[in-house]
Amino acid sequence: METYGKRVEEVFRAAGHDMEIAVVAASDILQALETACRRDDLDAIVAGGGDGTISAAAGVAWRTGMPLGVIPAGTMNLFARSLKLPLDIWKVPEVLANGRLIDGDIGSADGRAFVHQFSMGLHARMVRYRESYKFASRAGKIGASVRAAIGVIFNPPDFEIEFDADGHRELRHVSAISVSNNHFGHATLMYADDVTAGHLGFYTAPPLSPAGVAKLVFDVLRGRFRASPFITEMSALAVDLHFPKVDRKINCVIDGELLPIRRRDVALRVHPGELKLLVGA
Template sequence: MPDRADATTADRAMHDVSRTPPSLRVRAVVNGMAGTARGTEQDSFCTRLVEAFVAHGHVADCAVVAPEAVEAAIAAAADDPAVDVLVACGGDGTVSLAARHAVRGGKILGVLPGGTMNLFARSLGLSTDLDEAVLQLAAGTPAAVDIAVIEGDGLGTAGLGGRPFVHQFSVGLKARMVKLRKAIVYRSRLGKIVATLRAAAAALSRPPNFEVEIATPEGTERRRASAVAVSNNPFGDRHLPYADRLDGGQLGLYVAAPLSARGALRLGLDLLLGRWRANPDLQSRTATSIRLAFRGGHVRRCVIDGELVDLPPVVTLRIHPGALTVLTPGPIAEIPAGAPAG
């Protein structure tokens, strides 16, 4: 059976906007170079997607788009008054981009796991098998979930006072790893996995050590760290680092003390295996807002939903409860033979 996030948990976690949605007008944008989407027969995949939504009474169209045209296609869908649902098929970066535009354009967001990790899709309870996820979305219903926003010079805005993100903001260890991976050329999903492992080994062998001031509604502290991360709702246990629910109205804050290479390796393994709470070098808590100030100019890049971006010296992160409407997964049903394609 394909690996599948717990759809029951996701159903409990999110407030349904409507259990019986009317006919929706769906626009799907498939990043043709993203992870699992790269390994599909993309034209036939689009046909199956359209058939699935039509079988549930919706109107749909689908386009496979080159990476350099993904943002324009997503922005056009968000601006189109004839579109109700913007479906994004790609990795966490593509999904995050689509979420920003969905918020800006007042659209419902549909997520398909076309990347490598697909962490936000897992939080929503979607199957990691693309075809199964299509069937779940086509049978799904809209629900309001939280979205996080980071504010800082040069980070842009999408109608919520800053740059929205759906999964995680991170500085330090992960940013170094992503920077190293970007320098490695790869041409397939397997190549990306190998590049990620090589970059992780290099980053873990020399963990960063920087000073950060952390302010929350509970108080302010200054400390040294090898990594700081903030998530849209706190991570769950016993699985990859993603939230079990998306309507808790809280940010997760994670701070790793200055690490040795051995300590960094142990932390990486604990995160992958879902046992991060027991790691002695990692402290976690929740907050509705967090201000981070980086001293000395030693930290210049951050990762926002998988994308490496320039880091302002001071950033503020906030949670916006219920500010994003998504399609939550419905039951999987076979598409009748000969179903019209719209």
């Protein structure tokens, strides 16, 4: 880490910028971000980590108006892919140091920021299963994800939602919900091609059999999520979800983090142009 930090400092200095490096424990990340974003002598922050860390950094940057740069150091690095940044941590500092600022979009679920997606059903169950396994490396996490996906295939969720998407109201029985910060790309893994289009992507899948879940997983892995016959999609600025038959604990996933839903309603919004992002020139 010390070697990498020195390299980042050198790259930014060569581009005419001063850079301070702080290595922060997971339990201290939010406090460190809050402190950095409230300084008046910084032009931007650069956060390195997985999608969960980047999501936390984006939430603080959004609330404080601080520009954010991203170093992809996680497993999937989906938001970095949306920003078209190199996934090699040794190459991305030069791109950021010589980059430009854009006004990107950010989503929120009951006020909690997300840069990638809010999801329920299949994805939340898979993450819950994965977190029940022990792993200590990226390869271990991938292996745990494969085991969890197999578990979900043979035990898919099935639940009822009422939703209002920009005034369109409907009741649906589903196995999965995903609300993304801008639509996912047509031929990519589940990440947006453009984070400045100013809308939410709203996707649902009907109650699925094990064979149906397996087919949907295959479509996701080959970048054909939106083309899957199981997926219904809409665009919206605001999506309100209501769960009329909740009689037990339910979970959602926000940018990779499994979280409990404590009440029967969730308000999802897009905030166009409110997240300042450092991207390649």
